[in-house]
Amino acid sequence: KNQVEQSPQSLIILEGKNCTLQCNYTVSPFSNLRWYKQDTGRGPVSLTIMTFSENTKSNGRYTATLDADTKQSSLHITASQLSDSASYICVVSDRGSTLGRLYFGRGTQLTVWP
Amino acid sequence: EADIYQTPRYLVIGTGKKITLECSQTMGHDKMYWYQQDPGMELHLIHYSYGVNSTEKGDLSSESTVSRIRTEHFPLTLESARPSHTSQYLCASSDREGPYNEQFFGPGTRLTVL
Numbered sequence: 027k028n029q030v031e032q033s034p035q036s037l038i039i040l041e042g043k044n045c046t047l048q049c050n051y052t053v054s055p056f057s058n059l060r061w062y063k064q065d066t067g068r069g070p071v072s073l074t075i076m077t078f079s080e081n082t083k084s085n086g087r088y089t090a091t092l093d094a095d096t097k098q099s100s101l102h103i104t105a106s107q108l109s110d111s112a113s114y115i116c117v118v119s120d121r122g123s124t125l126g127r128l129y130f131g132r133g134t135q136l137t138v139w140p
Numbered sequence: 141e142a143d144i145y146q147t148p149r150y151l152v153i154g155t156g157k158k159i160t161l162e163c164s165q166t167m168g169h170d171k172m173y174w175y176q177q178d179p180g181m182e183l184h185l186i187h188y189s190y191g192v193n194s195t196e197k198g199d200l201s202s203e204s205t206v207s208r209i210r211t212e213h214f215p216l217t218l219e220s221a222r223p224s225h226t227s228q229y230l231c232a233s234s235d236r237e238g239p240y241n242e243q244f245f246g247p248g249t250r251l252t253v254l
Contacts, residue, residue: 128185
C-alpha cells in the first residue's frame with residue numbers, strides 16, 4: 027500500500043530557531059516528492075518539488091532533501107518566523123498513471139512562538 | 141499565488157439541502173481535482189477531470205457529483221447534504237506534463253451541515 031508518513035505530528039519552536047520535518051514514503055514507482063505549506067483555512071501552496079535525480083532543493087529559508095534509496099525526505103526551515111506557523115505536508119507522486127496520482131501525508135503542524 | 145478560486149469560502153447549511161461548491165481557474169489547465177480534508181488528516185481525492193466532458197471518481201467514495209462543461213469550471217454538487225458531509229473541500233488544477241505535474245490549490249470551502 028502506498029503511504030506517506032510524517033513526523034513529528036506537531037512541533038513548537040521559538041522565533042528565529044531552525045527546525046527539520048521528516049517524511050518517509052513507500053510510494054512506488056516514484057515520480058516526485060513535494061512539500062506544501064498549508065495555512066489554517068487555506069489551500070496548500072507548493073514549496074519545493076524534487077524528482078528522483080534531485081537530492082536537495084531550496085526555496086528561500088526552506089531546504090528540502092530527498093534520499094530516494096531510503097525513501098526519506100526532510101524539510102529544513104532556517105531562522106523561523108511567526109508566519110511559518112502552518113501545516114507542512116509531504117506529497118509523493120507516482121509514475122503509475124497519466125493522472126500523476128498524489129499521496130498525501132497528514133502534515134506536521136508547526137507553531138512558531140515569539 | 142495561483143489563479144484558482146472557490147466559492148463560497150464558508151457554508152453552513154441544514155440537512156437535506158442541495159448545495160453546489162464552485163471552482164474556477166483562469167490558467168487554462170486541463171486537469172482539475174476535488175479533495176476532501178478533515179482536520180488533522182490527509183487530503184483525499186474524491187473527483188478528477190482530464191478535460192471538458194471528462195469526470196472520474198477518486199480514491200475516496202463520495203456522494204457528491206461533478207461536471208466539466210467548460211475548461212475553467214469544475215463545480216461539485218451534493219443533492220442532499222448530511223452532517224457526515226461536514227468537511228473542507230479543496231479544488232486543484234494542473235497542466236504541465238512530465239515529472240513535475242504540479243497541482244495548484246484553491247483556498248477551499250469549509251462546509252458545515254447541521
